[in-house]
Amino acid sequence: MTLPKDPNWWRGATIYQIYPRSYQDSNGDGIGDLPGITARLDHIAALGADAIWISPFFTSPMKDFGYDVSDYCDIDPMFGTLADFDALVARAHDLGLRVMIDLVLSHTSDAHPWFRESRMDRTNPKADWYVWAEPKPDGTAPNNWLSVFGGSAWHWDGRRRQYYLHNFLTSQPDLNLHNPDVQEALLQVAQFWLERGVDGFRLDTINFYFADKYLRDNPSLPPELRNDSIAPSVNPYNHQLHLFSKNQPENLEFLRKFRAVLNPYGAAAVGEVGDAQRGLEIMAEYTSGGDKVQMCYPFEMLQPSRLTATGVEETFARMAAAAPDAWPCWSYSNHDTVRHITRWNLSDAAAKTYTALLVCLRGSLCLYQGEELGLPEAELAFEDLQDPYGIEFWPEFKGRDGARTPMVWQTDNALAGFSTAPRSWLPVTAPHLPRSVAAQTGDPSSMLEHYRRALAFRRAHPVLRDGSMAGIVAEGGVIRFTRGAGAGAIFCAFNLSEVPQEIGLPVGAWELIGAELGSQPADKNRVNLGAWQICLARQV
Incomplete structure (x- = not known):
């Protein structure tokens, strides 16, 4: 089944985020996969979502669990095959669900063929495909830029005798989008997946695509302005105003080119704006005018402190001042944050009220798998951690694994119906089991049924989607x-x-x-x- 081409399907849509390693394991290896997602799509359709967003499943060394891509146009074997992906898209469309996939365009894995060629020498055809720079005269890094994952954003490469930029892990070198050949290659990646039937993309770290071509130092940030919604407070990344390492004006023209690729397919894109100081303003720049991405999700509702009435008022006032036609995609939780039930210390009554608020806001919505069950953050032991971010900053920051544990489908099963393996890649924790899909289905007082009612209410009142x-x-x-x-x-x-x-x-x-x-x-x-x-x- 092919869904009707509707260029505005995304306006007010509810998008359900799937973390593929943790949704459903179909082959008993303890890791979720694409056939597993396909088998569980009925749950998402019954919830009332309009679309799914699948976190990366591309070929990858998995040092950052798929956000380090080594082949943009193939499936990592742990998740399945291109045929499995095609089957997933077909089943989703049969159920009336659009399919969005996660594109990581700011950086690749250091195992990507592009980078392997780029680092060979300074004259090869891809020598300028990544951000390379000379050391200072004393051999130190080209400037003071910091990595989101801690430490310098520059790594020395002995073969080229230059530093390369990595805003995240050292194994995730940043692409040089100032090079038009790089832009064209990335646009071809988008075209490849659009031809396979995807309905849109979630664009990871959309404001990191370009770095200042003069590599100027970032200014320091006063302590009172530091915010740990992008990086934990134990990370010195928060000590800078990232004026030159991201948020560059050249990004706007690239986003126009990206939108031109989307338009013939009626596809949509939602960008992740990773900026604690100017997230709403950047979102307005990227989504206004109808010629760039359709929507962005800022971090205002992903903050550590509980969203207050005043916070909602101030957020919408800032957004209106930045651009009246800006289009947000609101989210309380995702794979990078502590689940909001725990982060905001919510009772079930409070969580249900925040759900009702979410479905009444102007914008699109993004729900993270397990949110509809009211799952709290999973408490994990250090030896269970997989996330390099959590391992680096333990114990002051416990990382992102607590939000990435397997989906709980059944209560009377050690792995909650997620897998038949002896153990899963991350453990299923005991407090999650009573909140399984099976336990909550049909119980009118449950969180799951409340989410179903809330999404049905939004669908029944079109003014809530686009008014x-x-x-x-x-x-x-x-x-x-x-x-x-x-x-x-x-x-x-x-x-x-x-x-x-x-x-x-x-x-x-x-x-x-x-x-x-x-x-x-x-x-x-x-x-x-x-x-x-x-x-x-x-x-x-």
Whole structure:
């Protein structure tokens, strides 16, 4: 089945992120794979998602678990084959699900043939495909840039007698997108997957594509402005304002070229904006105007501190000031952050309220596998860690593995129905088992059924997917706003606190909706909201 070509399918869509190593193992090796994903797509369709995003499955040495690509146009054998991928796309489309895949265009693995050729000497055809630079006269690195994974962003290569740039692991050299041949090669990668039927891409580290061509030093960042949403506070990466190592203006023209490749296919792209200081403003630059990527997800809702009513108000005010037509993709959790249930220390009642808020926001949504089950962060022992980031900064920072443990399908199974292997690549932890899909399905009080109702509510009210958003006000612990205008507009209010609040409905006639999500009734246009209660009403 081929889904109808709709260039606007992404607006307001709900995208379900799959971490392939941990979704479903089909061959008993303890590692998830593409056939496993295909077998579990019915769960995502029943949840009510519009699309899936699959984290990298390309051929890779797996030093950063697929984000170090050694072949952009093939499948790593641990995940399956190109035929398996084609079968996955076909099944997803049969279920009405669009398929987005994760493209890592800022860097490759050092095992990629491009880099192997580039590092041979300074005159080969790909000598300028990566960011190479001379040492300073004293032999030290070309400038002060730091790696997200800790330490200098430069690594000495004895063969070329130059440094190469790596914003992440030393085994992940940065491509030189100032070279038009590199840009063309990457656009051909996108074309390859579009021809195989994908509906779009998640673009990893979209604001890292270009580095300053003059390699100027980054300025320091005052302690009060440092933020650990991109790197843990134990990492000196937070000590700099990354003015020159990323966020370069040349990126805009490349994104226009990328969009031109997408348009004939009706495909969409969502970019990951990794910037703690200017994330919303960069998102606005990349998504406004209709000629670059369709959407970006900034880090405002991936912060360590709990999202407050004031935080929501300030976020949307900043976004409106940057560009009214900017299009965000909001997310509370992903494969790089502590799960928000744990990060924000949420009760089930609080988690359900945040879910209701999410489906009412203007923008698209991204749900991370297991979020719909209310999974907390898994507590792992040091010897269980696989993530190089966590191993480097343990024990002050425990890494990303706690959000990457296997999906829990069954409660009465040691590996939760994820695998038949003696053990899985990361362990299934005991606190996750009672929250399995099997245990929650059909229980109206469960988190899973609440997510299903919430996504159904969003689908039933198109104004929530693509309508305007106005009157955004934080009062006490309550955030309130209106989606759309006139008859059919929806008033939304959420008490994001433990303190009861009383609010008033806007002027006009309103009827209660969303009772299935816990929406509270009005008494003469006044609404009493207890802790973590909500009010949803439609103008008549």
